Amino acid sequence: MYSPEDEAVEPLTTETCWELLSTAQVGRLALAAGGDIDIFPINFVAHEGALYFRTAPGTKLVELTANPRVALEIDEWDDDQALSVVAKGIAERLEKTAEIDAAEQLPLKPWIPTLKYRWVKITPETVSGLRFRRAAEPERF
Template sequence: MESDERPGTILSDAESWKVFERSQHGRLAICVGGEPDIYPINFLAHNGLLLLRTNPGTKLAGLTVNDKVAFEVDEVVDDEAWSVVLHGTARVIESQTEIDEADKLPLKPWIPTRKYTYVEITPNRIHGRHFELGEEPERY
């Protein structure tokens, strides 16, 4: 009996990275005070790294205490969807030379705030899936 289910296709690392390159918004997962938390973030995938901007606060404090992060992006176009998760190591950019270079990139806050702290995430592992969307198959 042929199945009418379509569970999704596993993406290669390169295909997964392409989803990050064409996206601008995702979710950063970190551990803050021993508890997991998720933050919506706009970002830029650039030269094999993720860059984001933030302000001092809970998120930045969590990143400096525990530099291991996960970052997730979902994309839906018409009847297709992609979901990609990246695990990596975060680092606050402190060198003025690196800050000056980052300032030249097209990474701006989405809301009217001043975010002067850059964070770079170096990927350690990436995995993703592609889905063809559709109605649930008949149960029986």
């Protein structure tokens, strides 16, 4: 039997996920260290199959050193739909001068007036997403 819920959630293709990542400006970075999970809002850029962000010394860098497995989530919505994309992979701080120089050419600047001169590259192992069709809740009874 057909139900409106059958069309309420639709998986996104990997290509669509990357298109959304390439146009997003802000995401949430989730990482685990010391038996706890932290989530940080970050601005980032997608480039050649990787995600890059800048950060200052602090918690994110310490946690990434302890456990480089991360997830980055973005979402967007309007009156008709909501989209969610999650990229899971390995984060590494860029150390080589050539890598940093190349990253400096990417169109990414800090959103707040702080020095963020450490570059981190996330190499996704999986990228997945969902489209949620928005509508009124169906009758319950």
